[in-house]
Amino acid sequence: MGNIVIRPFRREDRAEVRRISCQTAFLEVDLHKFFSDEEILADALTLSFTDHEPESCFVAVSDNKVIGYIIGSKNVANINRISGSKIIIPLLIKAFRRGIFWNKINLKLFFNVIRSAFKGEFVMPDFSKDFPATLHINIDKAYRGQRIGERLIETYLNFLKEQKISAVHLGTFSEGAKTFFLKQGFNILFKSKRTYLKPYIDQEINFYILGKKL
Ligand SMILES: CC(C)(COP(=O)(O)OP(=O)(O)OC[C@H]1O[C@@H](n2cnc3c(N)ncnc32)[C@H](O)[C@@H]1OP(=O)(O)O)[C@@H](O)C(=O)NCCC(=O)NCCS
Numbered sequence: 001m002g003n004i005v006i007r008p009f010r011r012e013d014r015a016e017v018r019r020i021s022c023q024t025a026f027l028e029v030d031l032h033k034f035f036s037d038e039e040i041l042a043d044a045l046t047l048s049f050t051d052h053e054p055e056s057c058f059v060a061v062s063d064n065k066v067i068g069y070i071i072g073s074k075n076v077a078n079i080n081r082i083s084g085s086k087i088i089i090p091l092l093i094k095a096f097r098r099g100i101f102w103n104k105i106n107l108k109l110f111f112n113v114i115r116s117a118f119k120g121e122f123v124m125p126d127f128s129k130d131f132p133a134t135l136h137i138n139i140d141k142a143y144r145g146q147r148i149g150e151r152l153i154e155t156y157l158n159f160l161k162e163q164k165i166s167a168v169h170l171g172t173f174s175e176g177a178k179t180f181f182l183k184q185g186f187n188i189l190f191k192s193k194r195t196y197l198k199p200y201i202d203q204e205i206n207f208y209i210l211g212k213k214l
Contacts (some may be wrong), residue, residue: 004148006155009057014050016066017059018042020138027173035091036103040095044172046071047091048083056157060139060148067143070152072135074165077128112196123188124209131169131189131211133160137177153184159170161214169211173197178208186210 009017021042024036030162035041049057049071060068073079101104115124135156160168169189173176178188190209196206 004060004062004067004143006058006060006148006151009050009054009059009071011054013059013069014046014068017050017057017069017071018046019194020066021045021136022070023141024174026139026197027201027205032105032110033200034105035100037095037098037100040091040098040100043087043091047053048079048087049073049136050181052082052086053079054204056133056156056159058152058159060143060152062143063145064177068112068137068139068148068152070135070137070208072133072156072168074133074160076132076161076169077133079134080128099130103139108195112199116194121192121194121207124192126210127169127189127211130170131167131213133165133168135168135170149180150184157212157214159195167211167213167214169209171207171209173205173207175206178210182209184212186212 018038020044022031022045023036025045026040031038031041053073055134056073057069057071059066078113095101101110133149137149138154139152157168170186171193172181181189187210188208193208194205194207
């Protein structure tokens with residue numbers, strides 16, 4: 001394996017970032033048990049960052065291949081506004097055209113998510129004022145445990161400090177990722193149950209929001 005380099009995201013990294021984003025979209029379970037369309041899922045997970053705030057994104061590269069990324073925003077309130085005005089409607093139209101609403105697997109997921117929403121599982125405090133920045137990090141499965149995550153976090157936090165950003169927060173379902181972030185000096189700000197994953201993964205799934213002051 002060649003030297004692993006952390007560098008700013010470039011437009012040509014987009015396809016690999018999207019590929020890796022789908023690997024762990026539903027923890028480590030095969031994506032196609034939950035959702036049929038990788039294109040739509042990758043749009044939902046990455047578009048607002050890679051296409052609207054690429055300067056806040058970084059990749060880990062080995063032998064010219066992207067093997068991990070951190071995509072983020074200095075201001076989550078702003079990225080949420082962009083999602084609302086520029087992403088959600090075109091994405092719904094694209095999803096409709098690609099037939100995702102007629103697929104049994106997707107309908108089961110939508111039903112479970114709506115049921116969770118009615119139980120109030122998506123109600124949570126707004127951390128965008130006290131922890132304005134956000135991030136998503138993902139390392140290709142074959143390259144985990146080599147301190148690439150740690151190097152990406154360090155690069156991103158230094159970038160945020162240079163931009164005079166006061167704090168950052170993120171959400172995760174993964175107990176492993178929670179441990180990783182605690183080791184990077186993050187604290188748990190919020191924890192709740194997410195039952196919509198239970199039909200697929202037969203265990204209690206917690207959703208954590210972790211934050212760090214810079
Ligand atoms: C979480 C993730 C980013 C960690 O990256 P990584 O390169 O594998 O982690 P590192 O090698 O930098 O590990 C740094 C430290 O965190 C610990 N750690 C990393 N992943 C861990 C896990 N799954 N469980 C427990 N500890 C973990 C390491 O043991 C190491 O601890 P140490 O300092 O005591 O030696 C990576 O596993 C990943 O991409 N997971 C899937 C996506 C995800 O869950 N993203 C988070 C939500 S945005």
